[in-house]
Amino acid sequence: MLEDKKDGWKAAIALAPAMIFLVVFMFFPLVNTTIMSFMEGFQFRANAGIFAISHRYQGIGFQEYINVLRDPIFLTALKNTMVMVVISVPISVILGLLVSVCLNNIKRLQNIFQTIFFLPYVTNTIALGMVFKVMFSTNNGLINLIVETFGGDKIAWLTDATTKGYWSALFVITCYTVWSGLAFKILVFLSGLQSIDKQYYEAARIDGASRARVFWKITVPLLSPMIAYITITSFIGAFKAYESVIAVFGRGSYIFGPAGDTNMWITVVGYVYKLLPSLMTPGNLSKASAGSVILLLIILAFTGIQLYVSKKRVHY
Amino acid sequence: MEVVLKSLSKHFTDRKGNVAKALNDLDVTIPSGKLIGLLGPSGCGKSTTLYLIAGLHKPTQGQIFFGDSDVTNVPPEKRGIGLVFQNYALYPHLTVRQNIMFPLENMKMPKDEAIKIAQEMADLVDIGKLMDRKPKELSGGQQQRVAIARALVKKPRVLLLDEPLSNLDARLRLQTREEIKKIQRETGITTIFVTHDQEEAMSISDEIILINAGVFQQMDHPQKVYDEPANLFVAKFLGNPAINIFHGQIKTGVLSVNGVELDKGFKGEDRNVVVGVRPEAFYLDNKGKIEINVEFVEHIGRDITVVGNVENQNDSKVRIIIPSDHYNDVFDKSRLGFTPKRMYIFEETGERIK
Structure with missing residues (x-):
């Protein structure tokens, strides 16, 4: 004792x-x-x-919650956040997995490729956003140059306030989110892949399994704890999206879209941030708090569902 | 399926360019339908040989034939082999049934048929009732059987086992080695297993292949290898307790150890030789040719082991096995006689003279 x-x-x-x-x-x-x-x-x-x-x-009382839920800007923010979550999480998880499997299979230059993929992790997000803004700029951006080379018309990626501009901006934001989040996913997946006993692959090879079957029947199940972990943290991260929008538009911390519609890609965190008191505005702390609590509840619910599903689906 | 290895070599080169010769010029013919033990000390190249036959390693030189067909460049999945890994390599996320069915599914066999064949195979190795368990819910011996079933289910031409008994406890080892023998007899598949344990190899193999430091030593029936070792290494490696080694001389055709004449009629110049006598060849005899200083006596039950040393032969201990009835006849200094049939004479380089 x-x-x-x-x-x-x-x-x-x-x-x-x-x-x-x-x-x-x-x-x-x-x-x-x-x-x-x-x-x-x-x-x-x-x-x-x-x-x-x-x-x-x-x-x-619940008045601030009612105010938030009736606020059209909050509803826009919620919709935007959901769209970003639903699109960016699956793409980034699947891409991370594929890149990791490829990296794990190459023998030469593996370290160099690993370093290249890891760079975004150690680079400032706003600096990365600047690079994206320049790359996707309408008049002399690299991407439009490529589009024009293949005979397309210039696209106003980040400066168009119409519906078309909404989707083109989403494309840029998704690229940014996926790419900047890839490094950590690859790090986790690669360490997971390297901890899988090579004998499973030798056994599968002798048993005559095709590459696709080896991937689906051996790699994915044995990696499933890492896949579950990455999926859950990606969902949480995506719900908290804010700096990706700020970074690609690059027009200040309260501006979430092109000149015509500064709330075009506002997110829930952005909405809360806008409500905080600052030098310009007294803000609305109660409303901001209510918005934060709603986001917290949504994330809790999603994470709960995923933990439940992964308990059933994650092997050993 | 007869397996022929023709001057097979495997060299590993590390990053600094150092070459390790894991296997050198191995030439053997493994007869069809037999259980063959690949025996040798750790790191002698026996597992390398197995992986070369499996196709997981590419030979540096030489050829491998299954029957008449050259499989040297055939990938492992097309060789028609079953391999049981040392740690079994059962897929941890699949049940026993799914593990055994895995090779069949790869062959795109209809599911009903695959389930049926998997069940038959599981019954053969006596795990038919454990089909819905995961590997971690099985004992080591049961996992071993699942691994054998998975290797056998696709009806391989050759079955390869890498140290099949090393992960089992002593009692299970005895039982499993009998099972392996039984399964091999029932299926009639040419089976090659790797082991560093001479008892394991001796007990179940139809023939033993001995390898040392990547070099072939001897291949024969277990009893023949024991009775007629080809060289000093084989004589020393087989037998427990190990063979007793004495240093002797041949002078004008007469062999003597410590001045005691043991044998004669040898050809060639006068030289130093090595004499080996099996522990069980000795008996207590007041007129015997060898005198030992007894250090202690070990009791095994049925027999006793007398451990001692011989004058002027201080580099090796002498161990003899005698029936336990003779315990009271063992004194501090005892004279021993031995059966000449169990005496082997080698050159100092290791080759057998007689």
Whole structure:
């Protein structure tokens, strides 16, 4: 018993730094935000401390949630986020898997290719966005140059406020999201692939399995824990999309589209960000909190479903 | 299916360009329908030989024939072989049935038929009742059987087993080696298995191939290899306890150890030779030719092992096996006689003289 108690203290001391940070920067804000979201017309008062409950508000209830859900900009943001999630997550997971399998199979220059694919991971997102903005610029961008070479007309990728511009911008955003997220997925998949015993492949080879069957019957099932992990974290990441839109349009942190429609590709996080108080606007903290809590609930629901499905589908 | 290896060599080259000769110029003919043991110490090239036959390694030189057809450049999946890996390599996410059916599905066999054949094969190796389990829910011996069933299910021409018993405990090992023999007899498939355990090889093989440091040593019936070792390596490698080694001289055709004349009629110049005598060839005899200083006696039950040393032969211990009845006749200094039939004489380079 004495031993156990001693070890318990050691463990507590070892965990303390991480726990303190988690409590201060995760759990406390989470609780505070949730409390704020129920306080209508919340405003900070000078010298009232950090606890939401000690500040000024007009009433308590679900009014801010109703306001958010009735806000057409929130609905646009929710729709945009969903579209981005549904399109970018499958593409990035499948592409990550394919690239990893290919990388794992080449022998020469594997390290060089690995480094190339890993570059976006260590590069600043805004810098990457600038590169994309230049590449997709209408008049002398690299992409339009290629389009014209193949006889097409110039496309206004990021400057068109019509429906056509909506989809062309989505294309750019998806490219950006998929590419910038690929590095981490490849890292996880490659380490997963390298931990699969080579003898399974030798056995399958002797058993006469085709390449496709080896991939579907051996690689995918044995990699399924990594695939589940990557899918879940990708979903969570995609729901929190914000900087990808800001980065490709490159017109400031409140502008989510071309000149004609600055909310064209607003996301839920972008919506919340816009509602925060700043030098220009007093903002609406209660509404922002309500928006955050709604996003949290959506992510929780999705993650719950995926954990349930993966428990049934992930092998061993 | 007869398997013929013609001057087969495999050299591995590492990044620095160092060449390791895993196998050198192996020439053997493995008869059809027999159980063959590839025996040798760790790292002698026996697993390399197996993988060359399987096609997972490409030979540096030489050819492999199955019957009359040259399969040297045929990929493993087209050779018609079944391979049981040392750690079985069962697919962990598939059930026993799915594991056994895997090769059949690759052949695009209709599902009903595949299920039926898989069941037959599972019954043959006595795991017919475990078809819906996952490999991790099976014991080592059961996993081994699944691996054998999976290798046999596509009716291979040659069955290859890599250290089939090394992952099993002692009791299961005895049982499984009998099973392997039984299955091989029932199916009549030419079977080659790799082992570093002489007892394993001796007990079930129809013929043994001995390899050392990538070089072929001897191939024969297990008893013949034991009784008539081709060289010093084979004599030393087979037998437990190992053969007793004495250093002797041939002078004017007479062989002597420590000045005691053992044999005569040898040709050639005077030289030093190595004399090997099997432990079971000795008996206690007051007029015997060898005197040993007894260090201790080990009891096995049926027999006793007497461990001692001989004057002027300090580099090797002498171990003899005698019936346990003679325990009271063993003294600190005992004289031993031996059956000449169990005495082997080798050149110092290892070749057998007699």
